[in-house]
Amino acid sequence: KAGVTQTPRYLIKTRGQQVTLSCSPISGHRSVSWYQQTPGQGLQFLFEYFSETQRNKGNFPGRFSGRQFSNSRSEMNVSTLELGDSALYLCASSSGLGGYEQYFGPGTRLTVT
Amino acid sequence: AQSVAQPEDQVNVAEGNPLTVKCTYSVSGNPYLFWYVQYPNRGLQFLLKYITGDNLVKGSYGFEAEFNKSQTSFHLKKPSALVSDSALYFCAVRAMNTGFQKLVFGTGTRLLVSP
Numbered sequence: 001k002a003g004v005t006q007t008p009r010y011l012i013k014t015r016g017q018q019v020t021l022s023c024s025p026i027s028g029h030r031s032v033s034w035y036q037q038t039p040g041q042g043l044q045f046l047f048e049y050f051s052e053t054q055r056n057k058g059n060f061p062g063r064f065s066g067r068q069f070s071n072s073r074s075e076m077n078v079s080t081l082e083l084g085d086s087a088l089y090l091c092a093s094s095s096g097l098g099g100y101e102q103y104f105g106p107g108t109r110l111t112v113t
Numbered sequence: 114a115q116s117v118a119q120p121e122d123q124v125n126v127a128e129g130n131p132l133t134v135k136c137t138y139s140v141s142g143n144p145y146l147f148w149y150v151q152y153p154n155r156g157l158q159f160l161l162k163y164i165t166g167d168n169l170v171k172g173s174y175g176f177e178a179e180f181n182k183s184q185t186s187f188h189l190k191k192p193s194a195l196v197s198d199s200a201l202y203f204c205a206v207r208a209m210n211t212g213f214q215k216l217v218f219g220t221g222t223r224l225l226v227s228p
Contacts, residue, residue, distance in 0.1 A: 004156075022210045033216065043203065043218040056215040057168065097213040099164040104156040 001026055004105035006091050012111045018079040021108045025072050025093030031055075032074040033102060034066060037088040046089075049074055050097055078110075086112045115140040115208045119219035125195045127227050134189040134202050134222045141211030146187040148178055151201040151221075160202075165185060174198070194226045 005024045013019050025032050034046040045058040051067035066076040072093070084087055088109050092102035116139045126132045138144055148160040161172025163180040171177045178189045187204060201221050208214040 035218075042220045045215045045217065048215060055213070058215065092157075095170055098207065098209060099162065101147060101159040103159065104149075104218065106156045 001028075002105055004091055004093050006089075006105040006108050008108060009106065010109045010111075012113060013081050014113055015081055015083060017081050018077065019081060019110060020075055021089055021091075021110075023074045023076075023091030023105060025074070025091075026103055029093035029095055029103075030072055031094045031096055031100070031102075032068055032072065033092045033094075034074070034076050035090045035092070036060075037090055037107070038086075043090070046076065048097075055097060062069045081112045083112050085112060093101075114216060115144075115206055117204050117206050117217055117219035119204055119222045121222050122220075123223045123225060125225050128196050128214075131193060132191050132194045132224065132226070133137065134204075134224060135149055136187045136204030137183050138187060138204070138206040140208035140214075142208045142214075145206040145207040145209065146178075146180060147207075148172065148176070148187075148189050149203045149205065149218075152204065153200070156213050157203065158225065160189070173200055177202070192216070194224075196226045196228055199224055199226045 007022045031050045033048040036044045047066045048056040052068045063079045068074045088107045090107045092104045094100040094102045118137045146163040149157040151157045168180045205218040207216045
């Protein structure tokens, strides 16, 4: 099976712009989660989707949003980018919620200048 | 609120020696516990998990972890470390009470295995 894919892999944006990141889960996986990884804050949970419904949300401002499509692919959007949004954004998919392990993609490295 | 603590930023061990990476957790409800590993410039990889049943769980690459409910711990262990085990290790917990809560990760422990 193909793994989790994320596009783009690298992105450079300017403050105030918006960005959309894409994630394609492993075939058959219905749950997708998003995380922000930074050296100072570690891995911070953003969202979790299952069957197109947001099941959990992290403590991020409303500038961060996401969605999941009927084919389980997911996108996250960050509007009005700030310098502090520079991070590695990781997507993970799993068969379901609860005790199912998550499989991570390689991440999208976002740099905001 | 659920939380995970990895008290050591770094663990140093010589190749061939046993290793332990510590993790303690705090949840309301039953915990689902996970260990992930991140190699340089690579994504996180699942190592093992505890859901229910036997307190000692075995995972990939010879790793194992012991669930201790009374001490709320889930330490990662390996009998004989390899240089290739050098990486960043994350413990994570998800609580099950009124529905499944979000997966919360610890801050990570860097394991350095010297030849």
